[in-house]
Amino acid sequence: MLSYSRVILSLFAAVLLAASCSDPTGAIIPDDHSLGWGLALADAxxxxxxxxxxLFMVSCIDVNDEGDPETAIPWQFYYAEVSDSTNVLIVMVQYIGTTNHIWEDSTSIPLGALPDYADAGPWVTAARDSLGSAYSDWEEYALVVKGNEYPEFPVVLNVAVLQFMSPDTTEQLSVILDSDNDNVLGIIQY
Structure with a gap:
C-alpha cells in the first residue's frame, strides 16, 4: 500500500510540474516570435x-517569410547611450522566450535610437516582392535593422537590410529598405 501511494504521489507531482512549466495551451514554446514580442522581452x-x-540595432541571422526567426534562432537587440559607444548591451531573446545578455565595449554602428518596430514581416514581403520571379533563386535571409549609414539615401533615418544567399551559398544579395515606410532603396548583389 505504501509503494502504491508513492507512485500516485509521484504521478501527481509530475502532472503539477508539467502544468506549471507550460502555458495554458499546454505548449512550452510561445506562439508569438514577432519582432514586437522579442523587443518587449529585450526591453525588460x-x-x-x-x-x-x-535601442540602436536589431538582428536575426535567419528569418522566415513572416519576418519571425526560424525555429531555435534568437533575436538580438543592441542598446547603448547615444552619446557613448563604449558600453553596448546585447540582449538575445531565444526562440523559447528566455533571454540572456552580454556586454561589448564598442560599436561601429551609427548610434541613433530606433523606433519600437513590432513586425518585420512587411520588410520581408517588400524585399521578396522586389526580387520578383528571381526570388526563388535565393534563400536563407538574415535581417539587420539600424540607423542609415548609406550616403546614397541621405533623407532616410533607419534601414532594414535583408540578406539572401544562393542555395549553394556562393552568392549573396542584400535588399536595403527604409525601415520606416517599407520602401526598397536598393539591391546589392555580391
Missing amino acids: VRDSEFPAGV
Missing part, C-alpha cells in the same frame, strides 16, 4: 541592466 532586460540604453 534593458530596463534592469542599462536603463539609459536606447
